[in-house]
Amino acid sequence: MHHDVPLIATIAVSFGFAAILGYLADRLQLPPLVGYLLAGILMGPITPGFVADTGLASQLAEIGVILLMFGVGLHFSARDLLAVRGVAIPGAIAQILIATLLGVGLAEWWGWSLGAGIVFGLSLSVASTVVLLKALEERNLVNAASGRVAVGWLIVEDLAMVLALVLLPALAELLGGHAPSGAHGAAMPLPLTIALTLLQVGAFAAMAIFLGPKVVPWLLIRVARTGSRELFTLTVLALALGIAFGSAQIFGVSFALGAFFAGVVMSESSLSHRAAADSLPLQNAFSVLFFVSVGMLFDPSIIVRQPLGVLSALLLIIVGKGIISFVVVTLLRYPIGMGLTVAGGLAQIGEFSFILAGLGVTLGLLPTDGQDIILASAIISITLNPIVCAGAEALHGYIQRRWPQSARHGHANFDILNDELDKIRAITEAREHQHQLEMRELSETFPLFANVDENSQEELLLLFRPKSALPGERVMRKGDRGGGMYFLSAGAVEVQLPDDAIRLEPGAFFGEMALLSGGRRNADVVAVDFCHFFVLERRDFNMFTAKHPALRQMVSEMARERTEMNVMRQKRVPSPGVAS
Numbered sequence: 038m039h040h041d042v043p044l045i046a047t048i049a050v051s052f053g054f055a056a057i058l059g060y061l062a063d064r065l066q067l068p069p070l071v072g073y074l075l076a077g078i079l080m081g082p083i084t085p086g087f088v089a090d091t092g093l094a095s096q097l098a099e100i101g102v103i104l105l106m107f108g109v110g111l112h113f114s115a116r117d118l119l120a121v122r123g124v125a126i127p128g129a130i131a132q133i134l135i136a137t138l139l140g141v142g143l144a145e146w147w148g149w150s151l152g153a154g155i156v157f158g159l160s161l162s163v164a165s166t167v168v169l170l171k172a173l174e175e176r177n178l179v180n181a182a183s184g185r186v187a188v189g190w191l192i193v194e195d196l197a198m199v200l201a202l203v204l205l206p207a208l209a210e211l212l213g214g215h216a217p218s219g220a221h222g223a224a225m226p227l228p229l230t231i232a233l234t235l236l237q238v239g240a241f242a243a244m245a246i247f248l249g250p251k252v253v254p255w256l257l258i259r260v261a262r263t264g265s266r267e268l269f270t271l272t273v274l275a276l277a278l279g280i281a282f283g284s285a286q287i288f289g290v291s292f293a294l295g296a297f298f299a300g301v302v303m304s305e306s307s308l309s310h311r312a313a314a315d316s317l318p319l320q321n322a323f324s325v326l327f328f329v330s331v332g333m334l335f336d337p338s339i340i341v342r343q344p345l346g347v348l349s350a351l352l353l354i355i356v357g358k359g360i361i362s363f364v365v366v367t368l369l370r371y372p373i374g375m376g377l378t379v380a381g382g383l384a385q386i387g388e389f390s391f392i393l394a395g396l397g398v399t400l401g402l403l404p405t406d407g408q409d410i411i412l413a414s415a416i417i418s419i420t421l422n423p424i425v426c427a428g429a430e431a432l433h434g435y436i437q438r439r440w441p442q443s444a445r446h447g448h449a450n451f452d453i454l455n456d457e458l459d460k461i462r463a464i465t466e467a468r469e470h471q472h473q474l475e476m477r478e479l480s481e482t483f484p485l486f487a488n489v490d491e492n493s494q495e496e497l498l499l500l501f502r503p504k505s506a507l508p509g510e511r512v513m514r515k516g517d518r519g520g521g522m523y524f525l526s527a528g529a530v531e532v533q534l535p536d537d538a539i540r541l542e543p544g545a546f547f548g549e550m551a552l553l554s555g556g557r558r559n560a561d562v563v564a565v566d567f568c569h570f571f572v573l574e575r576r577d578f579n580m581f582t583a584k585h586p587a588l589r590q591m592v593s594e595m596a597r598e599r600t601e602m603n604v605m606r607q608k609r610v611p612s613p614g615v616a617s
Contacts, residue, residue: 043090051329068423070328077332091333098330101323103296107277108320110300111313120457125189128365135361136162152212156397160411163194165387167327172382172426183378195294198389203234214401241288249302257308262499270315335416339409350414355384370450374433381429385418482544501571506564513562519551521574528568533561550596
């Protein structure tokens with residue numbers, strides 16, 4: 038059967054080539070991403086054989102960036118952003134300004150216009166999210182202070198690029214280009230354009246920070262209570278992609294930035310760890326497509342046609358940006374190690390560079406060779422980045438051995454930053470510890486649930502309704518309809534039968550007989566101590582036990598045994614002196 042299926046073909050061939058070449062790169066002790074880039078080159082229009090749909094590959098790669106930034110946001114709270122603002126904001130702004138000026142200088146040397154120089158410099162000033170995160174993950178630095186600073190730095194760069202993408206069309210004619218196609222009438226005044234852009238970004242950030250934490254965690258809990266893993270995963274992905282797409286369409290920010298804020302909002306939920314685990318496989322798969330799509334855009338002939346241009350751009354990206362980052366970090370009185378980590382991680386360019394370069398060509402600001410130089414520089418800088426990061430790490434080790442005093446004084450700002458991050462980390466760990474404690478206590482207090490898997494225990498905690506009772510308070514009244522099953526976690530109660538009273542301690546449960554039969558309560562239950570219960574209502578009980586028939590069978594058997602014991606008590610002849 039013949040079908041025209043470019044999407045399936047692009048995904049299948051991309052994954053196949055990437056898997057093979059990634060494995061070969063690993064065997065040659067190279068980063069697998071080198072294999073992914075080579076796979077893209079082999080699938081591109083420059084090389085013979087299969088030619089993938091570049092447009093589709095770029096969109097698939099964009100999904101990878103969205104999911105990756107969403108994952109970063111899940112582990113990067115708003116408090117983290119505020120904690121690193123003292124170094125990330127001035128550092129990113131300084132690097133963008135200096136790198137852009139150097140790019141303008143190179144453009145002047147090559148005889149390009151001022152507009153081309155600005156686009157070229159901006160494209161070389163912003164690093165790739167995917168590459169930075171891979172570099173930090175390989176060195177276990179994502180949660181370290183230097184890793185947090187690098188990610189915060191990158192977020193500020195992304196915000197600056199959002200502004201640049203809005204302003205470039207408005208300034209195109211002034212810089213020697215032409216107005217974007219489809220523009221009609223007079224454009225808005227520049228101050229109004231800037232104000233509108235800032236207002237849009239500010240409105241998006243305000244909505245994400247103030248409204249998001251109230252709506253998203255509430256929604257996740259409601260979906261998790263259904264017990265459907267696929268529905269929960271679908272909801273997580275719908276929120277990540279939906280917020281990213283909506284933020285781009287409504288507020289004009291990038292997909293990546295929208296996805297990042299979606300992750301930050303979701304990180305406030307107690308289910309953020311499940312969201313991260315469910316989205317991780319897709320993050321990994323689609324991030325591979327990002328590197329493949331970069332390789333597809335590469336025209337190797339530019340290295341022969343413009344060798345000095347590519348070399349100059351590479352020097353600016355790796356050496357120039359590295360020095361700028363290092364100097365800014367150390368001037369702000371942060372450690373040398375942090376300066377080297379940030380310098381190494383940001384010594385490459387990526388997704389925003391391609392967008393800026395494409396826009397520059399469209400507006401007539403950047404020559405086609407300029408776009409090819411940017412793409413070649415991106416490919417080579419991404420390939421060399423693991424080596425650059427390893428070199429920065431080795432240099433840090435050498436400095437520590439040669440001048441040990443440099444790591445032990447003069448870093449007051451770093452100490453303050455570490456204290457803030459430690460407090461944030463402590464809050465996060467306390468929340469995670471509390472969650473684990475609740476899970477462990479559930480199994481220990483109620484052996485009935487000991488054989489239920491962790492995900493189901495988590496679901497059960499969401500289904501439970503907490504309730505408390507004072508000594509002497511009637512918890513359950515004989516003759517009432519059975520609406521829920523009670524699990525006693527603290528205190529003690531008495532089940533008051535006609536001829537006896539049974540005392541129940543923590544770990545016991547009651548109310549199951551009326552719940553199973555649909556009848557009425559057959560006894561009063563009175564608290565004899567300060568009590569805490571978990572109540573599982575009829576609908577939730579039926580839903581949960583439907584997925585765990587063994588658990589329902591155990592509850593049914595216990596209910597039958599209790600019924601038989603109650604019948605035996607009623608038939609038993611009272612002993613002399615004992616009230617009946």
